[in-house]
Amino acid sequence: MSEYPDYHLLVPTERASFNTCFYCGCIASEHDFAPPLKYRDFFLSTQEPADFVKIPSCRECFEHLKSCKAGALEERRVYAKKKLAKKYEKALNIFEMWTEEELAALDFSLSHSIAAGLKLGLETTERLNFPGFNYEAAGINHQVHYHLSASFDVFGESYSSFREALDYASKAYRIPKFTLKEYYAEHGNSFEKAIHAVHRETAAKEFQKQLTTLCQQFAKQHKQSVIFVHKQVERYLTENDTLSISQALGKLYDERIHPAATRKR
Numbered sequence: 001m002s003e004y005p006d007y008h009l010l011v012p013t014e015r016a017s018f019n020t021c022f023y024c025g026c027i028a029s030e031h032d033f034a035p036p037l038k039y040r041d042f043f044l045s046t047q048e049p050a051d052f053v054k055i056p057s058c059r060e061c062f063e064h065l066k067s068c069k070a071g072a073l074e075e076r077r078v079y080a081k082k083k084l085a086k087k088y089e090k091a092l093n094i095f096e097m098w099t100e101e102e103l104a105a106l107d108f109s110l111s112h113s114i115a116a117g118l119k120l121g122l123e124t125t126e127r128l129n130f131p132g133f134n135y136e137a138a139g140i141n142h143q144v145h146y147h148l149s150a151s152f153d154v155f156g157e158s159y160s161s162f163r164e165a166l167d168y169a170s171k172a173y174r175i176p177k178f179t180l181k182e183y184y185a186e187h188g189n190s191f192e193k194a195i196h197a198v199h200r201e202t203a204a205k206e207f208q209k210q211l212t213t214l215c216q217q218f219a220k221q222h223k224q225s226v227i228f229v230h231k232q233v234e235r236y237l238t239e240n241d242t243l244s245i246s247q248a249l250g251k252l253y254d255e256r257i258h259p260a261a262t263r264k265r
């Protein structure tokens with residue numbers, strides 16, 4: 001007779017999965033309960049969704065799940081992964097941002113500390129991606145269907161991990177990883193939208209820079225106020241968006257500078 005008769009032990013179907021944490025794939029040393037033992041009566045009396053299984057779990061996942069009240073295995077699985085991701089956030093960031101080749105280019109002490117983060121980040125990624133295993137509980141077979149079908153596309157190139165996609169996109173489109181990652185999150189988790197947005201902003205900045213430089217040169221050459229030149233040129237450009245900055249300056253010269261100079265003579 002089991003110690004907790006309402007719960008069925010989740011037994012891996014394949015030998016290779018014995019003593020494995022169902023949540024992350026590490027060595028199991030504990031048992032997690034879905035629902036938690038202290039909420040057993042609550043779930044039994046309310047019939048809220050609960051699996052009543054006893055789950056092989058590693059020490060870390062076991063500790064993380066102490067604060068989880070969920071009764072369903074899947075909910076607990078999601079919770080455990082979230083906690084892991086949160087705990088190793090820094091290492092995961094390093095793992096996403098750096099590759100081994102980039103590391104080789106750094107000086108020793110820096111590369112050493114990043115290498116440690118990279119290793120931990122890789123381990124954590126594997127634990128987060130661990131799909132669980134097929135199991136039997138109460139004589140019923142359960143196939144685990146959590147497969148990671150996520151793919152990350154960058155203009156037709158497809159990658160199975162965010163990290164690889166980020167590395168490719170950053171190199172191919174010459175955008176720093178940090179910037180690209182932020183834009184990715186801000187633009188609907190799409191590399192394509194992120195890259196377009198970065199390019200649009202870069203082009204807009206470049207245009208403003210050019211506008212300022214050309215207006216300053218023009219103002220100096222024709223002894224005009226920079227503000228006046230700037231305002232006029234902007235007005236021309238707004239009125240006719242096919243004009244280039246030089247064309248707008250030409251128009252300004254023809255309409256305002258040249259007639260005034262002629263009058264003075």
Ligand SMILES: [Zn+2]
Nearest residue numbers: 021024058061
């Ligand atoms: Zn675990």
